[in-house]
Amino acid sequence: MKLTDKEYQSLYEKASPNSKWGQNCLWAFFVGGAICAVGQMLCNLYVMLGEDLSDARTWVSLSLVLFSALLTAFQVYDNLAKHAGAGTLVPITGFANSIVSPAIEFKSEGFITGMGAKMFVIAGPVLVYGTVASAVYGLILVLFHLY
Amino acid sequence: MRVGTYTLRLKNHPRIVAGGSAVGKKEGEGPLKNYFDHCFTDTTLGEKSWEKAESDLQQEAVKSVLEKSGIKPSEIQYLFAGDLLNQCISSVFGLRSMNIPFLGQYGACSTMAQTLGLAAVFVDSGLAQNALAVTSSHFCSAERQFRLPLEYGGQRTPTAQWTVTGAGALLVGQKGNVSIEEVTFGRMADLGVKDAANMGAAMAPAAAQTIEDYLKDTGKKPEDFDLILTGDLGQVGSVLLREILNQDGIDIERQQNDCGLMVYDRQNQDVHAGGSGCGCSAAVFSSYVLRKISEGDLKHVLFIGTGALMSPTSSQQGETIPGVAHLVHVAWNAQA
Numbered sequence: 001m002k003l004t005d006k007e008y009q010s011l012y013e014k015a016s017p018n019s020k021w022g023q024n025c026l027w028a029f030f031v032g033g034a035i036c037a038v039g040q041m042l043c044n045l046y047v048m049l050g051e052d053l054s055d056a057r058t059w060v061s062l063s064l065v066l067f068s069a070l071l072t073a074f075q076v077y078d079n080l081a082k083h084a085g086a087g088t089l090v091p092i093t094g095f096a097n098s099i100v101s102p103a104i105e106f107k108s109e110g111f112i113t114g115m116g117a118k119m120f121v122i123a124g125p126v127l128v129y130g131t132v133a134s135a136v137y138g139l140i141l142v143l144f145h146l147y
Numbered sequence: 148m149r150v151g152t153y154t155l156r157l158k159n160h161p162r163i164v165a166g167g168s169a170v171g172k173k174e175g176e177g178p179l180k181n182y183f184d185h186c187f188t189d190t191t192l193g194e195k196s197w198e199k200a201e202s203d204l205q206q207e208a209v210k211s212v213l214e215k216s217g218i219k220p221s222e223i224q225y226l227f228a229g230d231l232l233n234q235c236i237s238s239v240f241g242l243r244s245m246n247i248p249f250l251g252q253y254g255a256c257s258t259m260a261q262t263l264g265l266a267a268v269f270v271d272s273g274l275a276q277n278a279l280a281v282t283s284s285h286f287c288s289a290e291r292q293f294r295l296p297l298e299y300g301g302q303r304t305p306t307a308q309w310t311v312t313g314a315g316a317l318l319v320g321q322k323g324n325v326s327i328e329e330v331t332f333g334r335m336a337d338l339g340v341k342d343a344a345n346m347g348a349a350m351a352p353a354a355a356q357t358i359e360d361y362l363k364d365t366g367k368k369p370e371d372f373d374l375i376l377t378g379d380l381g382q383v384g385s386v387l388l389r390e391i392l393n394q395d396g397i398d399i400e401r402q403q404n405d406c407g408l409m410v411y412d413r414q415n416q417d418v419h420a421g422g423s424g425c426g427c428s429a430a431v432f433s434s435y436v437l438r439k440i441s442e443g444d445l446k447h448v449l450f451i452g453t454g455a456l457m458s459p460t461s462s463q464q465g466e467t468i469p470g471v472a473h474l475v476h477v478a479w480n481a482q483a
Contacts, residue, residue, distance in 0.1 A: 001356050001391060005339035012340065012348040015386045017305040024302070072298050081300025088300050097300045105296035108196040122299065 032087030068093035151364025166433030167211030171312030201285035202241030260452025283314030284424030308423035315429025333357035347384025353470030378406030378428025381421030
């Protein structure tokens with residue numbers, strides 16, 4: 001075997017099939033779009049029920065998180081996400097799934113050291129860097145208003 | 148007796164007395180379903196954790212071996228066992244009541260070939276009358292250790308392999324018509340693959356290296372064998388193995404098959420590049436392949452267990468994935 005790392009890289013890249021990105025994009029577009037449409041319908045519904053727009057939007061987020069958590073608990077969400085990819089990952093439903101799924105998974109190590117500790121194993125970085133980004137944004141905004 | 152640089156020839160031809168296998172639901176729906184000793188439809192096996200379920204699979208595989216061979220645990224001198232989990236807990240907790248001197252092994256997916264080779268060497272040298280080799284893997288316990296929670300909505304790449312839920316046990320001893328002729332423990336090979344979702348590519352160079360070592364040491368050719376069985380390179384790794392060997396003038400196209408390709412129906416079972424995990428080659432070899440050899444349908448088989456020696460920590464630290472492959476030459480003997 002006289003292969004160098006470089007030669008082998010071109011060999012295995014050729015042998016490894018790529019993801020079907022066209023099909024994946026279509027799935028992501030339609031499923032992601034459908035989730036957003038459901039969100040809009042809920043928003044309209046809550047406004048019709050008398051909430052003001054800002055509160056209705058908060059209720060939409062809460063509702064979508066609840067649906068996603070339930071679908072995750074009933075072992076449905078991952079089966080949809082397998083096809084939908086970013087379509088189920090990017091909306092707030094994906095965020096809920098990323099917290100509920102480790103919570104279920106690590107229950108076997110107990111409520112404290114398992115579920116409690118591991119719940120944010122996937123969402124943790126999003127929370128950390130999301131918070132940092134908002135702080136930076138706030139700082140820029142403050143500086144902007146000073147001058 | 149050492150032959151060439153890396154190969155051990157076992158002059159007393161230790162026998163594989165019996166093999167046992169236990170698998171989960173998906174494997175029990177696959178093409179080899181009729182060959183496994185136990186197919187469980189509930190992958191928890193009634194346990195509270197996936198790790199316990201995996202331990203139970205090992206117990207079931209061992210129980211089958213003891214029943215088939217009629218040999219009692221007290222007649223077995225050494226137990227070589229391993230799995231994919233940290234500190235090999237499936238083996239430890241599955242076999243702790245066996246009361247046999249225990250040597251835990253880690254060779255990733257090559258563990259079945261590694262433990263079988265070690266058991267054979269111990270029996271051949273007379274250090275043991277009987278030695279037991281056991282390995283397992285469980286899709287759910289492997290996912291949570293190496294990848295993501297089961298219910299997480301992620302996508303798998305086409306090169307990803309599906310960890311087999313299953314266990315295999317092989318008893319090496321004195322009787323039977325399946326013998327172990329030679330063993331080649333492999334060197335690690337690392338050609339810079341970093342993608343943990345493409346383990347076939349990471350392991351193929353190690354498999355090629357061990358096969359070349361063995362052929363060079365013994366002077367044998369691929370045509371001398373009915374089956375060159377790798378486990379578990381999957382689709383991508385199998386293609387790469389053949390290609391690497393072709394470049395060196397060795398053609399195994401007609402003899403080669405892979406446990407990861409045999410255990411599932413890839414068209415209908417959504418397993419992408421095929422099966423993987425210690426339990427894959429363990430369950431396939433100790434059921435279907437062992438039966439075919441004992442019936443004389445296969446007379447000379449090279450069984451090559453291939454392992455990707457990475458951990459989540461090494462992958463996160465940007466390390467490449469070293470591969471290793473161990474080869475065991477198993478033969479059919481007319482006189483038992």
